[in-house]
Amino acid sequence: MNESLRMVVVxxxxxxxxxxxxxxxxxxxxxxxxxxxxxxxxSSVFEVLPGTTRVEILRRNPDELGVDDPREMREEEQxxxxxxxxxxxxxxxxxxxxxxEANGYGGVIRVLVGVAEDTDAIxxxxxxxxxxxxxxxxxIEGEDFRGRFVGKTTADPIKVAQDIxxxxxxxxxxxxxxxxxxxxxxxxxxLYRGGE
Amino acid sequence: xxxxxxxxxxxxxxxxTFRLVIGLCPTLAVTTSAVNGLSMGxxxxxxxxxxxxxxxxxxxxxxxxVRIPAYIIVIATFVTxxxxxxxxxxxxxxxxxxxxxxxIVVNCIVLGRAEAFASKNSVMRSAxxxxxxxxxxxxxxxxxxxxxxxxxxxxxxxxxxVADGASTLGIxxxxxxxxxxxxxxxxxxxxxxxxxxxxxx
Numbered sequence: 001m002n003e004s005l006r007m008v009v010v011x012x013x014x015x016x017x018x019x020x021x022x023x024x025x026x027x028x029x030x031x032x033x034x035x036x037x038x039x040x041x042x043s044s045v046f047e048v049l050p051g052t053t054r055v056e057i058l059r060r061n062p063d064e065l066g067v068d069d070p071r072e073m074r075e076e077e078q079x080x081x082x083x084x085x086x087x088x089x090x091x092x093x094x095x096x097x098x099x100x101e102a103n104g105y106g107g108v109i110r111v112l113v114g115v116a117e118d119t120d121a122i123x124x125x126x127x128x129x130x131x132x133x134x135x136x137x138x139x140i141e142g143e144d145f146r147g148r149f150v151g152k153t154t155a156d157p158i159k160v161a162q163d164i165x166x167x168x169x170x171x172x173x174x175x176x177x178x179x180x181x182x183x184x185x186x187x188x189x190x191l192y193r194g195g196e
Numbered sequence: 197x198x199x200x201x202x203x204x205x206x207x208x209x210x211x212x213t214f215r216l217v218i219g220l221c222p223t224l225a226v227t228t229s230a231v232n233g234l235s236m237g238x239x240x241x242x243x244x245x246x247x248x249x250x251x252x253x254x255x256x257x258x259x260x261x262v263r264i265p266a267y268i269i270v271i272a273t274f275v276t277x278x279x280x281x282x283x284x285x286x287x288x289x290x291x292x293x294x295x296x297x298x299x300i301v302v303n304c305i306v307l308g309r310a311e312a313f314a315s316k317n318s319v320m321r322s323a324x325x326x327x328x329x330x331x332x333x334x335x336x337x338x339x340x341x342x343x344x345x346x347x348x349x350x351x352x353x354x355x356x357x358v359a360d361g362a363s364t365l366g367i368x369x370x371x372x373x374x375x376x377x378x379x380x381x382x383x384x385x386x387x388x389x390x391x392x393x394x395x396x397x
Contacts, residue, residue: 018273029284135369
C-alpha cells in the first residue's frame with residue numbers, strides 16, 4: 001500500500017470508529033438528558049406557584065405545532081410553546097406558569113414566570129438558565145432581585161428604571177430579565193385568558 | 197519504579213498548571229469554586245488517561261504525517277463522551293461546566309502528552325503518565341478553586357462560612373482574581389522547590 005493511501009485509510013477508519021462509538025453513547029444519553037430537562041422544568045413550576053401539588057401542561061397552540069415526531073415536538077415545545085397550570089390537592093387551579101426568553105449580557109436568559117389565577121399578578125419568577133458574568137450578572141438569580149417582580153400585572157410597565165430597580169453593575173442582565181418577563185407575560189396572559 | 201516516576205512527574209515537577217503553565221483557559225475560567233475545579237480536573241484526567249493509552253496502542257498504525265488529526269479525533273471522541281455522560285447523569289454540574297467541557301479537546305495538555313509521551317512510550321507508561329498529569333491538573337484546579345471560593349464567596353465546596361449579606365472579595369470570582377491567585381500559588385511553589393533543592397545540596 002502506498003503511503004498516501006495508507007494515511008487516508010487509517011484516518012478514515014479512526015473517524016468511522018469514533019462516529020460509531022459516539023452514536024451509541026448519544027443514543028443512550030440523549031433520552032436521559034431530555035427527561036432531565038423536562039423534569040427540571042416541571043419541578044421549577046412547583047417553585048413559582050407555591051402550594052401546587054399537580055402540574056397540567058397546556059399547549060398554547062396545538063395546531064400550529066404540526067409535528068408528529070416526539071423528539072421534534074419536544075424541541076418545538078422548548079421554544080416556549082407550553083403553559084404550565086398549577087393545581088392544588090383539591091384540584092383547584094392556583095395559577096399558570098410559562099417560560100420567557102431574552103438576550104442578556106452573555107447569552108440567552110430563560111426565566112419561568114408564575115402568575116396567580118385569581119389576581120393575574122406575578123407570584124414568583126425563577127431564572128432557569130443564563131450565562132451572565134459570575135459575581136455581577138448572576139445576581140439576577142438572587143431572591144432579592146426576583147422579588148422585585150412579585151405582584152406585577154400586565155397593566156404594569158415591568159421595565160427597569162420604571163417600576164423595576166435594576167442591579168447596579170448588571171444593567172444589561174436586569175433589563176433582559178424584565179424584557180423576558182414582560183413580553184412573555186403579555187403574550188401568554190392574552191392567550192390564557194382568551195383561550196379558555 | 198519507572199512507572200512511579202512517570203506518575204509523580206505530573207504531580208509536581210512537571211505540573212501542567214504551575215510548572216508547564218499550559219491549559220490556562222479552562223483553568224482560569226472554571227475555578228470560581230472548589231467543586232468546579234475538581235470536576236473539571238477529573239474530566240480532563242479521564243480524557244488524558246484514555247487518549248494517552250489509546251494513542252499509545254495506535255502509535256505504530258498511525259502514519260506520521262496524519263498523526264495530529266488522528267490524535268485530535270481520538271481526544272475529541274473521549275471529550276464528547278464525557279460531555280454527554282455528564283449532561284445525562286450530572287445535569288447540575290453540566291450546567292456550570294458545560295461551556296468548558298468541549299474545550300478540553302483543545303487543552304494543550306492532552307495533545308501535548310499525546311505528542312510528547314504517548315506516541316513514544318508503552319501503553320502502561322502512557323496511561324500512568326496521563327493519570328499523573330491528570331491528577332496534577334486536578335489538584336491545581338481544586339486548590340485554585342478553593343482559594344477563590346473561600347475569598348470570593350465565603351464558602352468552601354458549597355458550605356458557607358459567612359453570614360448572608362456579608363461582604364466578600366467579589367473580584368476573586370472574576371478573571372482577575374484567577375490570575376492573582378495563580379501568580380501567588382506559582383510563587384509559593386517555586387519557593388518550596390527552592391528550599392527543597394537547597395536542603396538536598
